[in-house]
Amino acid sequence: MNERRRSLLGMALAGAVEPLFAMPAASGTQAGRQALDAELAAIVNDPALQxxxxxxxxxxAGQPVYEGAFxxxxxxxxxxxxxxxxxxxxYRIASISKMMTTLGLMRLVEAGRMELDADVSNYLGxxxxxxxxxxxxxxxxxLLTHRSSLRDEAGYSWPLATSLKDVLVPGDPKSWSNRAGPGDWFTYCNLGWGxxxxxxxxxxxxxxxxLMGRLLLQPLGITAGYNPSLLPPAALEKLATLYRKRTVDTEIWNPDGPWIPQVxxxxxxxxxxxAGIATYVPGTNATPFSPTGGLRISARGMGVVMRMLMNGGVHENKRLFERATLERxxxxxxxxxxxxxxxxxxxFxxxxLGNAQFPDRPGMRLVEDGGFEAVGHLGDAYGLRSVFAFDPARRNGVIVLAGGVSSDPERDKGRYSALARYEERILTALYRHAIVGNPAPT
Structure with a gap:
């Protein structure tokens, strides 16, 4: 993972809000939209954590009902x-990339080219x-369930010139658990996705x-990618820089200081x-493309993925996945x-398989007072926090991409979950206004 508010007037300085879709009638239509706009703008511009x-x-119910940018x-x-x-x-969406990578993998599984329970050595060579x-x-x-016994302590990304085989065989002892074998114990591990x-x-x-372009992004018509150098100029112009108000790769925060680019x-x-991409041999070391956290994509693009999943693998009347594959x-x-x-x-x-699940139980909820049982993924890296969560049965979902924080989010603890309080506020506002359509004061 650890890849882990003023007034409506302030939005003129903070950025643009350009809602595209009509709000559901229960939210009061335009009044409901304006209330949600104002609540999210207040969160973005909160002096305690901007x-x-x-x-x-x-x-x-499977249809986009609200989108906003601040x-x-x-x-x-x-x-x-x-x-x-x-x-x-x-945005560089951090660990939600793992779920997207998993979708690419499941296309290969569905095609019979890979098997979930086969020895991965057969595929690595x-x-x-x-x-x-x-x-x-x-x-x-x-690997997909973080129970492989691999560990991140020795790192999880190396230059293209470095073979993953040379890293893992015989391997740094810190790359392996010495107490729990494969299948025994869950420990979140980025290296597994490499x-x-x-x-x-x-x-x-x-x-x-x-490969991910061919398997997932292009069939969905999404401009996105794991290699920013290949983004077309128009998309690169739209790419968000991720920020913190702290120096790079340190824990020294200065909320009164400037926004410092992280990535x-x-x-x-x-x-x-x-470096070395021109001579790279596929199947040697994919970690520089960051299957674990490196996808650059917009909230709209993620919404295309979410709706395809809600539709049982169908996008624009074309089937990309069998329903049984997604159920699996x-x-x-x-x-x-x-x-x-x-x-x-x-x-956690x-x-x-490559996705987090959010039971609607105390301590695990995504929204205050509950009501939203979901699957998806979270992301946290370089100041960004991200959420991709949807209820497959009701076909309700939310996507959140927050591109940087002004102070340590560890000091902004959530009230009812492990998330930061600002994440709880965003998710609850979206759920109450846009999905339930019956907002309650926060």
């Missing part, structure tokens, strides 16, 4: 012009084993960023392709019971 930018989208996708700090966030602003449990194979299922992406490359012979600041020059992907695989994994303070309570 947000650099915010893009949101809500879907009710704040600034690029902050010039007086040296360059500010650029407002818009409805088409792309080398024997991948936890040295403490050498007789127990690691499978895609254990392994998955590399296996996908070797099976197909295609570079990961291009995707291309105001001076465009993004360079990963979002079926519950693991539930935290206090003895079978690390919930990271309540963030239940898991499917």
């Amino acid at each position: 947000l650099a930018s915010l893009s949101v989208l809500a879907i009710r 704040g600034r996708r690029h902050i010039g700090n007086g040296a360059l012009p500010d650029k407002p966030a818009t409805l088409d602003t792309l 080398f024997r991948l084993r936890n040295p403490h449990f050498p007789d127990r194979p690691i499978t895609l299922r254990t 392994v998955i992406g590399t296996a996908m490359e070797r099976v197909t012979g295609e570079r990961f960023d291009l 995707d600041d291309y105001s001076g020059k465009p993004p360079a392709p990963p 992907m979002f079926a519950r695989q693991w539930t935290h019971d206090g003895t079978n994994g690390d919930s990271l303070g309540g963030f 309570n239940a898991w499917g």
Whole structure:
């Protein structure tokens, strides 16, 4: 994961709000929209914890009912012009990328090219084993459910010139649990998705960023990608820089100081392709494309994905997934019971194949007072916090992309969940105004 408000008048400075869809009638239509606009703008501009930018989208009964953009996708700090966030602003969505990678993988599984319970060594071309449990194979299922026994302590991304085989065989001891073998214990692990992406490359012979374009993004008509150097100029112009009011790679915050770019600041020059890409052999090391957290996409683009999932794998009358494949992907695989994994303070309570699950129970809820049982994923990296959550049965969903914070979100603890309080406020506002259509004061 750890890849982990003034008035409506303030929106003129903070950015543009450009709602596209009609609000549901129960919300009071225009009055409901204005109330939600004002509430989200107040969250963005809260002096206690400001947000650099915010893009949101809500879907009710399978139809988009609200979208909004607030704040600034690029902050010039007086040296360059500010650029407002818009409805088409792309963000590096952090760990929600894992769920998108999983969708690409499930297309290969559906096609019979990969199997969830086969030894992943068969796809990598080398024997991948936890040295403490050498007789127990690691499978895609254990990787997708964070129970592979891999660990992130020795890192999870290396230059293209470095073979993943050389990193993992025999491997840094810190890359492996010495107490829990494959399938035994849940520990959130970014490295698993580097392994998955590399296996996908070797099976197909295609570079990961291009492969995900073919498998998922292009069929959905989405301008997005895991390699920002390949984004077309128009999309690159819309890419949000992620910010914190703290120096890069430190924990030193200065809420009264300037917004400091953390990643995707291309105001001076465009993004360079990963070093060595011209001679890279697919299936060697996909980690520079960050299957774990590197997808750049807009809230609107994520909404296209969400509606396809709500429609059982169909997009614009064309089937991309069999319904059974998606049911398999979002079926519950693991539930935290206090003895079978690390919930990271309540963030991880239940898991499917490459997706988090949010039971509508105290301490696990996404919205205040409950009512929204969901599946999806969270993201947290470089100041960004992101949410992709939907109820497949009712076909309700919310997408949140917050592009940076002015102070330590660990000091902004949520009231009813492991999320930050500002995330709770955004999610609850979207749910009450746009989905339920019966807002209550906060």
